[in-house]
Amino acid sequence: MIRLRRLVLAAALASALSAASAVDILHRERSLYQTILITEDRNRICMQFSVREQQRNQSCFNPRRPKRMVFTYTRMMMGALLLEPEPVNVLIAGLGGGTLPTALHDLLPEAHIDNVEIDPAVVAAARRYFGFATDERQVVHVRDARVFVKRAATADVRYDLVMLDAFGGDYIPEHLMTLEFLEEVRAVMADGGVLAANTFATSRLYDHESETYRAAFGMFFNLRLRESNNRVILARNGPLPDKAELRANAAAWRGRLRAYDVPIREFPARLSLGVDWDVTRRPLTDQYAPANLLRGD
Amino acid sequence: MATRAPSRATGLNARVVLVYALAFCGGFSIMSLELLGGRILAPWFGGSIYVWGSIITVFMLALSLGYLIGGRLSLRAPTLTKFGGILAVAAVILYPTVHLAEPAMMWVFERIEDPRYGSLVASLVLFVAPTVVLGAISPYSVRLLVRQREESGKVAGSLYFVSTLGSALGTLATSFYFVLWFEIDTIVTCLAGLLLGLGALAVAVGFKTQAPA
Numbered sequence: 001m002i003r004l005r006r007l008v009l010a011a012a013l014a015s016a017l018s019a020a021s022a023v024d025i026l027h028r029e030r031s032l033y034q035t036i037l038i039t040e041d042r043n044r045i046c047m048q049f050s051v052r053e054q055q056r057n058q059s060c061f062n063p064r065r066p067k068r069m070v071f072t073y074t075r076m077m078m079g080a081l082l083l084e085p086e087p088v089n090v091l092i093a094g095l096g097g098g099t100l101p102t103a104l105h106d107l108l109p110e111a112h113i114d115n116v117e118i119d120p121a122v123v124a125a126a127r128r129y130f131g132f133a134t135d136e137r138q139v140v141h142v143r144d145a146r147v148f149v150k151r152a153a154t155a156d157v158r159y160d161l162v163m164l165d166a167f168g169g170d171y172i173p174e175h176l177m178t179l180e181f182l183e184e185v186r187a188v189m190a191d192g193g194v195l196a197a198n199t200f201a202t203s204r205l206y207d208h209e210s211e212t213y214r215a216a217f218g219m220f221f222n223l224r225l226r227e228s229n230n231r232v233i234l235a236r237n238g239p240l241p242d243k244a245e246l247r248a249n250a251a252a253w254r255g256r257l258r259a260y261d262v263p264i265r266e267f268p269a270r271l272s273l274g275v276d277w278d279v280t281r282r283p284l285t286d287q288y289a290p291a292n293l294l295r296g297d
Numbered sequence: 298m299a300t301r302a303p304s305r306a307t308g309l310n311a312r313v314v315l316v317y318a319l320a321f322c323g324g325f326s327i328m329s330l331e332l333l334g335g336r337i338l339a340p341w342f343g344g345s346i347y348v349w350g351s352i353i354t355v356f357m358l359a360l361s362l363g364y365l366i367g368g369r370l371s372l373r374a375p376t377l378t379k380f381g382g383i384l385a386v387a388a389v390i391l392y393p394t395v396h397l398a399e400p401a402m403m404w405v406f407e408r409i410e411d412p413r414y415g416s417l418v419a420s421l422v423l424f425v426a427p428t429v430v431l432g433a434i435s436p437y438s439v440r441l442l443v444r445q446r447e448e449s450g451k452v453a454g455s456l457y458f459v460s461t462l463g464s465a466l467g468t469l470a471t472s473f474y475f476v477l478w479f480e481i482d483t484i485v486t487c488l489a490g491l492l493l494g495l496g497a498l499a500v501a502v503g504f505k506t507q508a509p510a
Contacts, residue, residue: 143412174344286340287482290476293477
């Protein structure tokens with residue numbers, strides 16, 4: 001009897017444990033550019049670009065608290081609002097689940113957002129599983145970001161905020177990391193416009209990337225948080241704001257960002273102008289961009 | 298007479314080795330260039346799948362034309378000197394792409410909105426001419442090495458083996474190492490230099506071995 005009870009208890013424990021760690025695959029698709037995996041566990045739906053499970057998630061969201069930003073790097077990207085508190089024209093390269101554009105669309109009722117995503121399957125998955133919706137202010141262009149930016153420059157379009165978040169399964173595509181690309185991005189930024197770029201804080205590429213951004217923009221803010229392996233670069237087409245301005249913008253945004261779990265008030269102290277990389281590394285250019293080879297070292 | 302025979306044999310062997318070396322380098326250059334093509338086009342036409350589609354289409358098209366032309370050329374009194382000339386011509390056509398690529402792609406970009414056709418036209422403009430000439434190497438080299446009809450299949454097989462091996466190594470070396478060590482323009486310039494050097498060597502050896510005894 002005791003034995004049976006013990007057995008039942010063990011079985012119940014095992015099933016509870018497996019339920020806690022169970023990940024259901026909602027959708028698996030081999031698109032033109034990657035394998036897209038949509039997984040669901042107890043509290044969140046995630047998008048991965050990879051064949052193996054347990055790979056780094058690109059985008060996650062909690063259907064019960066859809067506004068809450070699951071990932072630290074997404075919250076860090078919102079730090080761009082410290083440099084440009086009310087952007088009207090926004091460009092976002094790399095859609096993922098659409099967390100950033102959805103949040104900006106809600107937070108900035110006047111803003112027009114151009115999203116550029118190369119993979120139509122990612123757009124479809126964002127709509128179907130992540131509640132991403134388009135309207136006249138939220139537009140998706142299925143295109144390579146490099147081509148989009150070049151065309152925007154010739155059409156004299158200017159953005160107050162540009163967010164670079166284009167990742168493949170591996171890292172940022174090489175032609176979206178070069179000095180020439182960043183100069184093209186700068187050409188579509190309004191005076192005082194802000195750039196937020198999501199990059200990795202680890203690997204030898206960090207030095208090359210940092211030097212490339214410095215060559216294109218001069219000084220920039222580095223935003224790094226202890227709990228994240230990402231580094232967000234915040235640069236401006238013009239002089240950077242001082243601490244007082246950053247703090248004032250943080251105070252203004254604090255209430256509105258609470259539902260998104262963005263600790264914006266902590267960011268001004270975390271924005272660093274310090275050079276924490278090897279400045280002898282050469283910037284990446286269209287001629288020299290072995291980015292993904294360098295990353296392996 | 299006794300001293301002349303070995304020297305002629307050595308001359309013949311050197312000739313055969315040279316033809317194989319040229320076929321190898323032809324294959325190497327074709328694939329190295331094709332791989333760099335993706336990098337050269339990406340800043341203007343992106344990294345979409347159709348950019349690779351354009352490049353591969355253009356290279357296949359150019360090679361098919363090159364095979365045809367090389368075969369025709371081999372009918373007209375083929376010599377090692379002329380063979381070396383083909384490589385030199387390939388080098389001379391290839392080198393200017395280093396300087397013309399940017400303005401040519403800008404020209405195409407401004408005129409063709411759709412990046413599929415933009416990348417196709419840009420690939421045509423940049424890569425057709427050198428690849429046609431490089432494609433002529435294979436059939437011409439078969440003609441130079443075939444002595445008897447019975448061995449023609451064997452010679453062709455050996456030459457395809459060597460040139461395709463060159464292609465494999467060209468792909469590997471370029472994607473694994475060259476892009477890590479050099480700029481794209483430097484690699485293309487070196488490819489042109491290699492073709493020119495080997496072409497010149499073949500011309501020189503051709504003159505020497507053709508000299509009347």
